Amino acid sequence: LANFAQARFINASVTQIDRTAKRVIVEGRPSIPYDFVSINIGSTPQTGRVPGAEAHAIPVKPINGFNRRWLALLDRVRGQPGRTRIAVVGAGAGGVELTLSMQFRLRNELKKLGRDPGELEFHLLTATEQILPTHNTRVREAFEKTLADRGVHVHRKARVDSVRENELHTGLGDRLQADEIV
Numbered sequence: 001l002a003n004f005a006q007a008r009f010i011n012a013s014v015t016q017i018d019r020t021a022k023r024v025i026v027e028g029r030p031s032i033p034y035d036f037v038s039i040n041i042g043s044t045p046q047t048g049r050v051p052g053a054e055a056h057a058i059p060v061k062p063i064n065g066f067n068r069r070w071l072a073l074l075d076r077v078r079g080q081p082g083r084t085r086i087a088v089v090g091a092g093a094g095g096v097e098l099t100l101s102m103q104f105r106l107r108n109e110l111k112k113l114g115r116d117p118g119e120l121e122f123h124l125l126t127a128t129e130q131i132l133p134t135h136n137t138r139v140r141e142a143f144e145k146t147l148a149d150r151g152v153h154v155h156r157k158a159r160v161d162s163v164r165e166n167e168l169h170t171g172l173g174d175r176l177q178a179d180e181i182v
Contacts, residue, residue: 014039052163057089057181060098066182070102073180077106083119087168087178089160091126092134096143098182099124099152122152123176125168127159 002009010032016025017039023031047053058069077084084106088099099122107117124131124147131147131154132140147154159171168176 050160056163056165078109085121085178086180087123087176088182089125091124091131096131124152125155125158129156
């Protein structure tokens with residue numbers, strides 16, 4: 001993308017932006033002059049705001065932490081026959097995509113092993129009434145159908161208030177058992 005835009009891509013930590021001098025101060029290298037700058041801030045979920053989430057849930061960001069846990073989940077599903085319940089918190093674009101992607105991969109892994117993909121149970125929780133709240137109605141409807149067709153249980157108005165080992169608690173007082181919480 002940077003090449004297409006005839007821009008320079010620099011993968012480094014920015015420590016400061018001097019807007020007056022139009023320079024980006026970068027860790028471990030000379031400052032960089034700019035006319036326009038685009039910075040990926042690498043946001044991370046605020047799991048500390050939900051009691052128990054840091055200890056018992058897998059944040060997707062930073063991705064290296066998620067990747068380790070994903071590989072462990074993949075190995076566990078392959079090696080342990082029986083039901084596995086996976087809950088994904090957040091039904092924006094990222095949560096919907098992650099749910100469908102994980103489900104697709106894990107189901108295919110079970111099929112390769114000659115096992116029933118129905119061993120997997122997926123839950124998608126959203127604090128709002130609808131999935132994909134920033135998308136238009138047609139997109140939401142298409143993904144509602146896809147999630148339903150693929151057997152994903154969508155929990156609406158299910159703001160997660162706390163997380164315990166293998167259990168989510170919502171603002172409505174519901175408890176959801178899950179082997180993995182993302």
